[in-house]
Amino acid sequence: xxxxxxxxxxxxxxxxxxxxxxxxxxxxxxxxxxxxxxxxxxxxxxxxxxxxxxxxxxxxxxxxxxxxxxxxxxxxxxxxxxxxxxxxxxxxxxxxxxxxxxxxxxxxxxxxxxxxxxxxxxxxxxxxxxxxxxxxxxxxxxxxxxxxxxxxxxxxxxxxxxxxxxxxxxxxxxxxxxxxxxxxxxxxxxxxxxxxxxxxxxxxxxxxxxxxxxxxxxxxxxxxxxxxxxxxxxxxxxxxxxx
Amino acid sequence: xxxxxxxxxxxxxxxxxxxxxxxxxxxxxxxxxxxxxxxxxxxxxxxxxxxxxxxxxxxxxxxxxxxxxxxxxxxxxxxxxxxxxxxxxxxxxxxxxxxxxxxxxxxxxxxxxxxxxxxxxxxxxxxxxxxxxxxxxxxxxxxxxxxxxxxxxxxxxxxxxxxxxxxxxxxxxxxxxxxxxxxxxxxxxxxxxxxxxxxxxxxxxxxxxxxxxxxxxxxxxxxxxxxxxxxxxxxxxxxxxxx
Numbered sequence: 001x002x003x004x005x006x007x008x009x010x011x012x013x014x015x016x017x018x019x020x021x022x023x024x025x026x027x028x029x030x031x032x033x034x035x036x037x038x039x040x041x042x043x044x045x046x047x048x049x050x051x052x053x054x055x056x057x058x059x060x061x062x063x064x065x066x067x068x069x070x071x072x073x074x075x076x077x078x079x080x081x082x083x084x085x086x087x088x089x090x091x092x093x094x095x096x097x098x099x100x101x102x103x104x105x106x107x108x109x110x111x112x113x114x115x116x117x118x119x120x121x122x123x124x125x126x127x128x129x130x131x132x133x134x135x136x137x138x139x140x141x142x143x144x145x146x147x148x149x150x151x152x153x154x155x156x157x158x159x160x161x162x163x164x165x166x167x168x169x170x171x172x173x174x175x176x177x178x179x180x181x182x183x184x185x186x187x188x189x190x191x192x193x194x195x196x197x198x199x200x201x202x203x204x205x206x207x208x209x210x211x212x213x214x215x216x217x218x219x220x221x222x223x224x225x226x227x228x229x230x231x232x233x234x235x236x237x238x239x240x241x242x243x
Numbered sequence: 244x245x246x247x248x249x250x251x252x253x254x255x256x257x258x259x260x261x262x263x264x265x266x267x268x269x270x271x272x273x274x275x276x277x278x279x280x281x282x283x284x285x286x287x288x289x290x291x292x293x294x295x296x297x298x299x300x301x302x303x304x305x306x307x308x309x310x311x312x313x314x315x316x317x318x319x320x321x322x323x324x325x326x327x328x329x330x331x332x333x334x335x336x337x338x339x340x341x342x343x344x345x346x347x348x349x350x351x352x353x354x355x356x357x358x359x360x361x362x363x364x365x366x367x368x369x370x371x372x373x374x375x376x377x378x379x380x381x382x383x384x385x386x387x388x389x390x391x392x393x394x395x396x397x398x399x400x401x402x403x404x405x406x407x408x409x410x411x412x413x414x415x416x417x418x419x420x421x422x423x424x425x426x427x428x429x430x431x432x433x434x435x436x437x438x439x440x441x442x443x444x445x446x447x448x449x450x451x452x453x454x455x456x457x458x459x460x461x462x463x464x465x466x467x468x469x470x471x472x473x474x475x476x477x478x479x480x481x482x483x484x485x486x
Contacts, residue, residue, distance in 0.1 A: 010261065018353065019265065020258040082357045090365030090478045098474050106361040108353050110261065114325045118349040122333030127389055129372040129398060137482020146370055149396035153389040155372060231341050235333045239380020
């Protein structure tokens with residue numbers, strides 16, 4: 001029986017991987033993942049067996065990884081960002097159930113909230129909420145409720161999956177909900193291609209964000225009531241009695 | 244003029260540092276930080292100049308780092324966890340103001356939400372809020388409002404700074420607020436000494452958490468309505484239409 005390590009590889013470049021994630025990939029025999037993420041690591045770990053599945057086949061991917069470990073191989077399942085946050089670690093545990101084999105361990109990685117924030121400056125110094133705009137597995141009403149609650153509680157907000165081919169209007173709808181509570185000039189930021197070629201960050205107001213054409217490579221940040229632009233960066237102070 | 248890099252070193256061990264954080268520490272001449280965090284990296288980068296300040300002297304620490312960079316040295320300012328989330332990156336930008344020198348860059352690191360979640364299993368697969376129970380810089384009423392909002396929106400919640408010498412009853416008070424909305428049996432987890440000797444995680448109910456004696460080395464996780472224990476791990480499914 002091999003072991004299965006669920007590895008968060010961070011935004012995609014080697015520099016933003018942890019030493020532990022690198023070691024897990026070096027030591028495994030089989031790398032399993034969504035083909036885009038597997039391609040991010042393939043060149044650095046060439047002498048591995050690679051197993052990939054298309055997008056949305058997450059359960060198949062986890063079963064493939066568990067089966068490879070059961071067949072006696074040490075398996076690394078790669079997730080972009082963190083292995084937990086919208087990642088596969090939970091599904092692996094669910095599909096393994098109450099069995100103790102194969103041994104599963106979780107290697108955390110930089111999630112886009114942290115890696116994207118560093119590009120913009122420091123938008124998440126204080127309390128924040130992470131909310132995905134994907135309604136593939138979650139009712140949209142639930143997402144709306146979370147957006148409203150976070151805005152009313154003056155949390156900074158990070159939006160994952162702000163857009164995809166099947167959800168072109170989600171960011172606009174999210175902004176309209178936020179604008180019921182927050183002002184048009186609330187400072188926001190968008191980061192695109194974090195840790196990859198073409199990485200870019202920009203600041204804009206919540207009113208401007210409403211009309212922004214996000215794609216699936218974007219992560220969106222909405223500041224709290226104290227967030228300010230400083231020297232082109234998006235900065236949230238540490239607290240309400242600052243410095 | 245040197246440059247200043249604000250480095251998130253993750254939970255504290257080398258394994259959980261990113262390649263980029265390691266490189267920033269290798270390449271700098273001066274390491275600045277709270278003495279406990281500096282001690283975590285001192286042995287691995289011995290030929291550096293080390294500048295430390297005690298706890299709560301964050302502004303002094305940032306000024307010290309900026310001054311060292313202005314004097315011509317390349318400086319790494321170390322933060323535990325991420326450099327942004329409750330870290331020093333924002334304060335560095337605030338204190339530098341609209342000046343363009345010294346050059347500041349932010350290297351993200353694993354925050355306790357991600358590194359602690361990996362110890363417990365996968366409690367943060369879905370939307371979540373990160374809330375600090377420290378009221379040193381934030382009014383307690385604001386913290387209470389955020390706890391209530393997160394609970395009502397069915398977000399998983401990560402509590403940072405659940406206790407300290409000056410705040411012995413904060414976790415109990417936070418649980419009492421959460422229990423106005425959430426059931427006694429809501430699955431929770433506590434991780435202690437993430438990435439350090441004595442690392443341990445345990446699952447407990449929200450009712451049990453109310454009486455738990457947390458210390459400053461603990462990070463606390465409160466599940467959402469779907470979170471379940473599986474084979475001793477704390478697992479939040481990916482969505483409400485799971486697998």
